[in-house]
Amino acid sequence: MKLHEITLVVNGVARRTSVPARRLLSDCLRHDLGLTGTHVGCEHGVCGCCTVLLDGEPVRSCLTFAVSVDGQEVTTVEGLAGAGGLSPVQRAFAECHGLQCGFCTPGFLCTVTALLRENPAPTADEVLEGISGNLCRCTGYQNIAKAVHRAAELIAEES
Structure with a gap:
């Protein structure tokens, strides 16, 4: 080969x-x-x-x-984590319980990082659209959506 x-x-x-x-x-x-x-x-x-x-x-x-x-x-x-520790997206997922078994989490974290770089203040509908390509079998998505909004807040606070 x-x-x-x-x-x-x-x-x-x-x-x-x-x-x-x-x-x-x-x-x-x-x-x-x-x-x-x-x-x-x-x-x-x-x-x-x-x-x-x-x-x-x-x-x-x-x-x-x-x-x-x-x-x-x-x-x-x-x-994704920086020298200072977890990224805002990672912190938000932990804070908002946006994960359960964790299998889908790496894909969500990468997707949300790109989403918030492109759109730092997404609406609820934009969040749902932004994460729609990632499947989770455990959470029901409510806390994942909350984590995206929280990550946006954390990023804005750091700016």
Whole structure:
């Protein structure tokens, strides 16, 4: 099997690895780079568990070939926290009980981080639309939506 050398900037660190042409980004992150925070749920791009930020935009890592993102910047859930601790989105999810089993949480955290970067003060409808691509089997979404609004407040307070 032919391997392709790729370099990704993952969570701010340049990482080089060799992957087969059909290696998914989710598998590259988890198995080749040891970043197991990115979860794989449906493997069809439906559930959103595998969502990471690619050059700041949310993408389904289970639908993205690793070779196609050579040279790009990937932020996983492990890279969301800053030097001072948890990000505002992470703090809000914890504060508002926006997680239960935690399986969907990494995808939600990446999705919401991008959502609030694009729209720092979303309406209730915009929050629901923004998280609609991520599935949760535990929470019923109420506390997740509350966490998005709380994260927006925390980000505004830090500005």
